[in-house]
Amino acid sequence: MNVVEAKELLKTEGYKHTDKRTDILQLFSDESRYLAAKDVLEALQNKYNGLSFDTIYRNLSLFTELGILETTDLDGEKKFRFSCSTDYHHHHLICLDCGKTKHIHQCPMDTSIISDEGFQIIDHKFEVYGYCEQCGEQKNV
Amino acid sequence: MNVVEAKELLKTEGYKHTDKRTDILQLFSDESRYLAAKDVLEALQNKYNGLSFDTIYRNLSLFTELGILETTDLDGEKKFRFSCSTDYHHHHLICLDCGKTKHIHQCPMDTSIISDEGFQIIDHKFEVYGYCEQCGEQKNV
DNA sequence: TTTATGATCAGAATCATTCCGATTTAACTT
DNA sequence: AAGTTAAATCGGAATGATTCTGATCATAAA
Structure with a gap:
């Protein structure tokens, strides 16, 4: 899974393209690690003034549903990372x-x-x- | 680990005996499963009118510190169960x-x-x- | 360009958990 | 048995993560 594949998947599933979605995907692609919702917000809020938590959470769970991100619970908060692949179990x-x-x-x-x-x-x-x-x-x- | 051992441990560590503590321990002893804080509250609140969440949480984390309970995160909430034993890894x-x-x-x-x-x-x-x-x-x- | 629907915003609501000041109680002392 | 002290509990407020809601905005298609 990479940014391009993820964007194609979003398109074929009927979701709209937005710059914020691209940037969220790019962030996860750049960082090979688990990020919390607030990490994502912090990373993008200089670029997008007034960026809402709702946007972050909504997209993180959408991406997770589509298998673009995988998630784990770490000390009481959900963390997300780019899926390494859709079929390789690890x-x-x-x-x-x-x-x-x-x-x-x-x-x-x-x-x-x-x-x-x-x-x-x-x-x-x-x-x-x-x-x-x-x-x-x-x-x- | 069982209720008697747990109560002895509490005593040797200098904690006071209370009926609520005994009942919480007994509950975990009876139920061989993970319980959330609210499960514990519900189980005891007919007996103790006005039982506080604080009491539940304070004791659950005390018991966890002492190794009486073990804990895991399951769908966004902490769950607790009686420790099977202090030394047997499983x-x-x-x-x-x-x-x-x-x-x-x-x-x-x-x-x-x-x-x-x-x-x-x-x-x-x-x-x-x-x-x-x-x-x-x-x-x- | 217009339109329809999905996306975003801002802030309120919710849920689990923790904190705090006041009160009660277990265990020790006299 | 009564007094003392520190721990335990209460009740409710505070916090932090997450979700919901109604209004507004923007993408993609006509």
């Missing part, structure tokens, strides 16, 4: 400082360690938290 | 309907599939979501 290392992520290619569900008759599995979450190289160094100074 | 199958849990004994971190130099690992989360036997049956009626 998990993340997540930096607790800056939200930057790295892929984990192996999935614990692959190894079929979970077998429980009667429990109907719908979804799963595997996340590893810590500090990325840059943030880790800052802490040790 | 993960959960979680029912999306009733919050009931089952243990997953294997941990994806055990197999050391995650190796990333420069990323300092602090914590991880592995949860499997779905429907337990009872809730799954209700859905298929």
Whole structure:
């Protein structure tokens, strides 16, 4: 998934093009990390005076519905990041400082360690938290 | 961990005994599932008229600090359950309907599939979501 | 250019959670 | 048994994230 693909998807799904949508997508494309709604607002509000939280939230959930963004709950707030791809299943290392992520290619569900008759599995979450190289160094100074 | 152990721990740590604390602990002991703060309030407010949210939240976070409860974020709210044990590391199958849990004994971190130099690992989360036997049956009626 | 509908704004409303000052109570002291 | 003290609780206000609403605006199609 990239900005161009995302914009095409929006178009084919009948959503209108707006500069704000483009800029939100571009922001997520530039930053390979999880961002909260307020991070997005802050990043765009110099350019768009009076930008509304509503616009941010509405677009973030639209993009999530369309699979353009993926989301996780981190310390009580929803965070969003660009979907790495629509079909490649993966998990993340997540930096607790800056939200930057790295892929984990192996999935614990692959190894079929979970077998429980009667429990109907719908979804799963595997996340590893810590500090990325840059943030880790800052802490040790 | 059980109610008696939890109460002993509270005592040795210098916290006072109150009926509300006992009842909160008993509730978690009876229900082997994740409960939100409001679930706890609802369960106790017939007995304690005027029970305050503050009391619930204060005790839930105290119990969590002491390792009596463990917590997770589920669809935007904190949920709590009795700690299975202080030293046995485990993960959960979680029912999306009733919050009931089952243990997953294997941990994806055990197999050391995650190796990333420069990323300092602090914590991880592995949860499997779905429907337990009872809730799954209700859905298929 | 006009029009219809989707997008945005601004601010109010909601929901979970935390904070605060006043009051009550458990546990210790005399 | 009564007094003391610090912890616990209450009730309600404050906060922070998120959602809703009615009015206005802008995109895309006619």
